[in-house]
Amino acid sequence: MRMLMLGGSGFVGRATVAEGVRRGWTVAVFNRGRHGAPPDGVRHLTGDRTTADGLAALADGEWDVVVDTWDGAPRDALAGARMLAGRVGHYVYVSSGSVYAPPVPAGVTEDDAVVDADPAAADGDYPTLKRGSERAVQEVFGDRSLLARAGLILGPGEDIGRLPWWLTRVARGGDVLAPGPADLPVQYVDVRDLAVFLLDAGAAGLAGPVNVVDRPGHTTMGGLLAAAVTATGADASLRWVAPERLRDAGVSPWSELPVWLPPGHEYRWMQQIDVSRAYAAGFTGRPVSDTVTDTWEWLRRVGEVPARAGRPAREPVGLDPTREAALLAEFGTGDPAR
Template identity: 70%
Template structure:
């Protein structure tokens, strides 16, 4: 297979490039060339897809499969898809954020998507950008467009810092504020499982939309954090605390305490999605121990979470130590 990766230096793009190389495919990356170097054996084409004539380097290329992770203005997806319409298949890595609020628990791919246009030049709304990107890919490639609506993505290379924050926090040891309940189901996908599913289905010519994330309850907050303790070898003590005092203190789920979305929260649906279509198509998700362990080894090797190759993270990830200590003291958990 001849794979063209649009981007390829960020979290998801790097994993897809690595998976293509592992399979022995011919892999080409197209990007501006300002973030990292291509792996050995991978050809790089340079260009800025947002600039006039920025896609010129793609002219005359011949690829079986294009994978695109773009999360900016939808018009850039439209323009790239048009330039590459001769390719066999176009896989667009989208997001479950495309669903229009309020989203019911157990939402599947048929749920309403936010309004978006394929020629939208704006990039100020993530959900609209991804929905517009989906529309752009589908308008050009039709049934040859694969839409991968990823949920929470974890694993080695994570450039947001959710699982890395927990690993670093637990590694420091001491009393750790563990947001309850411990049996709260967690739904996520390892980036390597996302990459494998994307390339498997695209190579088969599968089109349409898929929620690409584990089944709800693939792990729990208790299992995840216990695995973090075991992996780091820390003497940390998980102090499980009910959601009410945490929320009353103004702590923000997902950002202040990464991964955690408590029961009843307006975004709880992000960890209660229907994924049976993806599983029926062949999605497999590795155990939590593999994701936590490999992320810890990667983080220990690189030293720090890398900056995002695309749009920056708008929120600070992780709870300030002083706030954590105050919450633990108030709850009598120290």
């Protein structure tokens, strides 16, 4: 198989390129070349789709599968798709569950309403950028395009730092503020499982929108944090605190306590996504222990969470240590919350 990766220097892109190489496919990447060289044996096509002549490197060549992670202006996705029209077998666009129109129902399916977006737009917020790019790709490739709507993505190489924050915090040991309930279902996708699905589905010609994430309850907050304790080998004690107490203390889900979306939160649907279509198409997810252990091994090797390729500096993730200590003192022994 001949694969073209549009991007390839960020989290999902690197994992997808690595999977293509592992399969023995002929792989090329198209990007600006500002974030390191691709793996040995991967052809590098240099360009910037946001500039006037930035697609020149794509003027020649044919590929069986193209994978695109673009989250910029839809008009640039449209230009790239038009450049490749007639020379690509199947176009796989890595989109997001963020394209669903609020209020998003629990158990959201691919047939639920999406935000209104223009495929020729020059700007917008994240949901409209992703949805506009979906429309751009479909406008050109039609039923030869897959819209892979990913959920929360974790695993080695994560450049936001959600799971790395938990691992780093647990590794410090001592009492760890753990947001309850411990049996709260958590839904995510390991980046390597996402990459496998993208290439399998692309090669098979799967078309249309597909929610790509593990089943709801693939693990729980308790399972995730217990795996972090095991992976790090730390002398850490999880101090479970009920969500109501955290809410009353002004603790922010997702940002201050990554991954955690408590019952009743407006974005709780993000961990209750229907994935029947993906599993029917062959998606499988590895155990949480593998994701957590492999992420810890990667984090120890690289030393810190890398900068996000081609994107603004990320906002800080996780509780400040001083604030966590104050909260632990306030909550006393904590609640089992099980």
